[in-house]
Amino acid sequence: MKVIAQNRKAKHDYDILETYEAGIVLQGSEIKSIREGKVNLKDSYAKVKDGELWLYDMHISPYDKASYFNHDPLRPRKLLLHKKEIIRLMGKVNERGLTLIPLKIYINDRGRAKVELALAKGRKLHDKRREIAERDLRREIERALKYK
Numbered sequence: 656m657k658v659i660a661q662n663r664k665a666k667h668d669y670d671i672l673e674t675y676e677a678g679i680v681l682q683g684s685e686i687k688s689i690r691e692g693k694v695n696l697k698d699s700y701a702k703v704k705d706g707e708l709w710l711y712d713m714h715i716s717p718y719d720k721a722s723y724f725n726h727d728p729l730r731p732r733k734l735l736l737h738k739k740e741i742i743r744l745m746g747k748v749n750e751r752g753l754t755l756i757p758l759k760i761y762i763n764d765r766g767r768a769k770v771e772l773a774l775a776k777g778r779k780l781h782d783k784r785r786e787i788a789e790r791d792l793r794r795e796i797e798r799a800l801k802y803k
Contacts, residue, residue: 659689659768661759662696667776668781669756675744677770678735679760682727684721685732689768691718701734701755701772703745710757710770734770739777746772751779 665671681689688694693716701710710732717725736744747753758771778786 656761656763658759658761659692660694660696662699662757663676664697665756665758665773665775667778667786669754669773670776670782671758671775672753673738673774674758675740675772675774677708677772679768679770680733680735681768682726684718684726685715685722686768687721688715688718689760690762696741696757696760699757701757703741703748706738706741708736708741710734710754713757713760734772744774752776 695714697714699710699713701708703709712729713732715726715729716728744755748755754775754777756773756775758773760768760770763769
């Protein structure tokens with residue numbers, strides 16, 4: 656598995672509840688750009704529309720050698736999940752106010768592009784500060800134990 660891009664800010668801004676692996680429908684120039692690592696997951700999100708799962712605002716830079724057959728960098732891309740999983744996600748997102756965000760995009764062993772989606776709940780500012788304080792405290796404890 657070769658990780659192409661990660662959404663590092665997601666774990667800071669959201670509490671991750673569950674993760675899912677989804678396939679992604681791409682054009683030829685898009686997969687070539689992904690293999691070159693020209694992907695940005697910042698501010699992207701997934702949404703269920705008409706019983707299908709779509710990924711919005713994921714930026715895939717145009718492939719240099721594709722000339723006029725190139726793709727739109729910000730077009731919505733269809734995600735591939737089982738119907739039961741989509742229905743389950745749709746219920747959770749509508750019912751509890753949760754969000755679907757991509758954590759990373761990678762190429763699996765078979766050469767397919769996959770997206771790791773997370774069912775997440777947004778954090779408030781005071782939650783973020785508490786998380787940072789706890790992380791700093793853990794680091795200090797580890798340092799103290801390491802040098803004793």
